[in-house]
Amino acid sequence: MSRLFGSVRSRATLGATLVVAVALVAAGTALLLSLRANLTGEAGTRAERSAQAVASELAARTPLDKLSGLDAEDTPVQIVDEDGVLLAASEDLERISGTGTSEVTPAPAPSDGDDRDDPDDRDDDSLDPGEIAPGASYTNGTATIDGDTEDYRFAAVEVETPDRGRLTVHAGAPLAAEHSAVGTALTAMLIGFPLLLGVVAAVTWLVTGRALRPVEGIRREMAAITASEDLRRRVPEPATHDEVARLARTTNATLAALEASVERQRAFVADASHELRSPIASLRTQLEVAAAHPELLDLDGAVEDTVRLQNLAADLLLLARLDTGERPAGTRVDLAALAREAAAGREGVTVEAEPVEVSGSRGQLSRVLANLLDNAERHAREQITVTVRREGGAAVVGVADDGEGVAEADRERIFERFVRLDAARSRDDGGAGLGLAIARDVAVRHGGTLTAGAAPAGGALFELRLPLAGADRGTPRA
Template sequence: MSRLFGSVRSRATLGATLVVAVALITAGIAVVLSLRSNLTAEAGTRAERSARAVASELAAGTAYGDLSGLDGDDGPVQVLDEDGGLVAASEDLERISGTATAEVAPRPSAPGGEDDDSDGSGDGDSDDSDDSDGSGEDLEPGEIARETTFGSGSATIDGDAEDYRFAAVDVETRDRGRLTVYAGAPLSAEHSAVDTAQTAMLLGLPLLLGVVAGVTWTVTGRALRPVAGIRREMAAITASEDLARRVPEPATHDEIARLARTTNETLAALEASVERQRRFVADASHELRSPIASLRTQLEVAAAHPELLDLDGAVEDTVRLQRLAADLLLLARLDAGERPADARVDLAALAREEAAGRTGVTVDAEPAEVTGSRGQLGRALANLLDNAGRHARERVTVTVRREGARAVLGVADDGEGVPEADRERIFERFVRLDAARSRDDGGAGLGLAIARDVAVRHGGTLTAGSAPTGGALFELRLPLAGEG
């Protein structure tokens, strides 16, 4: 059971069905209550009409036996005097409830259909009667009360028992005092309509909920079908470790299609990262092989013939090996996402410091402070100066200036420059444009890659362009301290 409702499809179907069920039940209850209220009010209107018709006859002086509403065709009728005694009732009335009295047989009346002295107008105080006996209005002889009171009950007429809505109306007669007329209208139509509505709802609710559940199950199944395909393909990619595979992208423009596209973009980025790491390891191994092999050869020769030891060559290979190991370590730390320090670094002072002792390097710098690692920024600048020194004919110029919210450090040489088509490729790792150049003269091809990675980690950029003297110009742009 937990597995069944652990799926999005099952939960969506259950949720939609429950929401519709609550809405339908609430609406059904409201409809039934409204229907019952309207039909009950309609029955009350009919009962009031009958009661006022009888009251009109009484106000006109009609004898009890001549009242037209006592035939029982329109419902039970009772006429009570101000003492609550029954003085007139419908024919064949056998039982009644919901009125002021349960009596069904009228009191004996005087000849002519009039009450005897005990049932006359008398001096009784009608104000003592309760609300069910009338409105308590002060009425003139022959006047009918404006207010009507209502109640519900039942009655049996000629053996037929039924529920009724009763209306009570007071009337002030000229010779019989105040009388109260009770007339009832049957509630059979109300009961029938309510029962029919309830039956229809009880039968239709499960059917409608079944339709809602089926439609929701089908729609969610079709909507989530691409997700199942994505999951299967991701499982296959995980099992095969083949990052060149891609998940299927549905031809829709919904969230699932965007999820598939994002997943493929992530796979592409992961594939590129893994491929970059593989190339990095392969290139690093290749670069390390040469100095290690050279150093080993020299040591083996020295072991057999000490007089043939090339000490300067051994030291040079060792230094080159040390630099390459340092470069690889720094790249590994940058790839791992190491955040630079938050120290303030004056690029002008850093430029003068790195340029000191280098032949042919001039510095034209204004103070410009940035936030970051002095060691990493110094390493980036040193790599740019090394690269410029290898390609310059005579002169290398270092400039530092402020440009808006950025500090711009430029390193220009007067060499042959970098072809426009190669100005991005030179920042790739282990890339050397001059294939004929020896490794000893050209380095391992990591200096510019390290410089750009340092720039990116510090929130800046490093680009290559043309210098005014015709050589290469490298510009490092970094946010000024406190400027973001």
């Protein structure tokens, strides 16, 4: 059961059915109450008309035994005085309730010596002789006439008679039509509502199934992709413009990103293995030769290979940390001071810098400048210029050399990992092609950019742009 209602299709069907059921019950209840109120009101109106007719005859001094309203077959009538004594009742009336008195047999007529209402003893709100009180009061009850018992709506009308004082006329109208109509409507609802709910459930089940069919296709394809580990596959995209189509497109975009990431990882591992193999093989050869012939040990070469291996391992570790999304620290770093530190001890490097602070990792930003200067030293003829300046809301660090420069077609490719141009390879002193890739990744992690262009002197110009630290976003310092 829990599995059945654990699906979206089942929950949607159940939810729609419940909502419609609640709406139908509420609407049906309101309809029945309205129908009952209207029919009861009509019965009350008929009862009031009957009571008013009898009251009119009483106001005209019609004797009780001559009243025309007492012989109606379906209208029970009672006439009582102010003391609640029954003076007259309908013919064949056997039992009655709901009128204030259950008597059906009139009391004996009073003798001439009995007390009559004295007009001087009337209350201030009494009616004038022959006047009928406006309006009526209503009650529900039952009456048995000639052996038949039914429910009635009773209306009570007061009349001030000239000879008998104030009398109250109770007249009833049957509620059989109201009961019949309400019963018929209720029966129709009890039969129709379940059928309607069944139709709603079936339609909702079919419509939801059709709407979720693409989702099931996506699920099956994702399960197949997971089982096969083939990220080249894609989920089917519906030819619609709804949420399911957007889900499919987003899923395919995610699969494409995963495929690209896996391919980058594979290429990275392959290139890293290739780059590590050379220094390790060279170092192993030197150690084996030294083990057999100690006098032939090339100590400087072994140290050089060890340093190269150490630097490569450090580069790979930093790239791995950057790939995991590691965020730099929020330390304030003065790029001018950092540029001077990076240029210290390097020949032919000129620094032109104004104090500019950014927020980030001092160690990573120092690594960027060192990598840019290392790259410039490998290609420069004589001169390298480092500039640090403000430009709008950004700090700009430029590293320019007077070498041959970078062809426009290669200005993006040089930032790829393990990429070294032919010219660079001919003069490479052991670099693995990771310096510029690391520099760009660090720049991106700091919310900035790193681009390659042409220097005024004809060589290459690398520009690092980083957002200024919060305190430095205003007017530049002098």
